Amino acid sequence: MSLSDLQKKVEAGDFAVTGEIGPPKGVNVDKCMEEAEKYLKDTCTAVNVTDNQSSVMRFGSLAGCRMLIDRGLEPVLQMVCRDRNSIALQSDALSAYGLGIRNVLAITGDHQSLGDHPQAAGVFDLDSVSLLRTLSLLEQGKDASGGELDGVPTFFKGAVVTPCSDPIEPQLIKMEKKIEAGAQFFQTQAVYDIKQFETFMKKVEQFKVPVLAGQVILKSVGMARFMNANVAGVQVPETLIQELKKDKEATKSGKTGAAICADFLKEAKAMCQGAHLMTLGWDHIVPDIIAGAELQ
Numbered sequence: 001m002s003l004s005d006l007q008k009k010v011e012a013g014d015f016a017v018t019g020e021i022g023p024p025k026g027v028n029v030d031k032c033m034e035e036a037e038k039y040l041k042d043t044c045t046a047v048n049v050t051d052n053q054s055s056v057m058r059f060g061s062l063a064g065c066r067m068l069i070d071r072g073l074e075p076v077l078q079m080v081c082r083d084r085n086s087i088a089l090q091s092d093a094l095s096a097y098g099l100g101i102r103n104v105l106a107i108t109g110d111h112q113s114l115g116d117h118p119q120a121a122g123v124f125d126l127d128s129v130s131l132l133r134t135l136s137l138l139e140q141g142k143d144a145s146g147g148e149l150d151g152v153p154t155f156f157k158g159a160v161v162t163p164c165s166d167p168i169e170p171q172l173i174k175m176e177k178k179i180e181a182g183a184q185f186f187q188t189q190a191v192y193d194i195k196q197f198e199t200f201m202k203k204v205e206q207f208k209v210p211v212l213a214g215q216v217i218l219k220s221v222g223m224a225r226f227m228n229a230n231v232a233g234v235q236v237p238e239t240l241i242q243e244l245k246k247d248k249e250a251t252k253s254g255k256t257g258a259a260i261c262a263d264f265l266k267e268a269k270a271m272c273q274g275a276h277l278m279t280l281g282w283d284h285i286v287p288d289i290i291a292g293a294e295l296q
Helices: 005-011 030-039 061-070 086-098 128-139 169-181 194-207 221-230 238-246 248-253 255-268 283-292
Strands: 016-021 046-049 075-080 103-107 156-161 185-190 211-216 274-278
Touching (some): 016 283, 061 086, 075 086, 211 255, 238 255
Parallel strands (some): 046 075, 103 156, 185 211, 211 274
């Protein structure tokens, strides 16, 4: 069984960095692929490809992952349960394995009413826990109905957790269920308060599973305030908002957001097994984050 580079790295105890790209709404994917190759190939162990993120219809994650492989990058396939039933999810998982994809992130997904096709039917045949369980069944040579597989896949299976959720107990319960279902690593939702993150990491030490601290790169004061008001479990401290406020030129270039991220990771790297960088199209600042956080 060949392990992915991401699995090898975290299981060896090395600090792993994953990036993320969001495919476009259309077929002009060259730009995001070229930027991934230019800025993420030498800085990230693997790169997530989002799956119709925020319930907005886009170019598919499965095809995007294969295109990353063709450019020499290791992908993480995001699989959202909202849009496919269990047959399609299993078929996509087998197809992903056949295309050389080994890392899979299981996500329930935002409700379709929040996106650009609110009239679409939400499937939710599975959720993130039952998807992880289904992927584990495939690895045992069985499908979800008990049928035998002709050839067995192996994946490095990931899930998501929100460290700053209040209360945190439901997140810990769900995290434990995901581990029991087969989760082998976690990427967190965006976290900016290092003390809250330290508290969370102490609570999940018992699970003995790799955690990659998530960072959405802050682009502006407006973005930070929007997240505080609208994104559950994410809170940008006022001190960071003031940093963004005092230097508008640095905000436009991404330098302030990169510095905030690097400062957080410089402290967090002693607490966790990696970082997950969600740049929202600002892939060009990833090398600055890696350098500033002294990750290489």
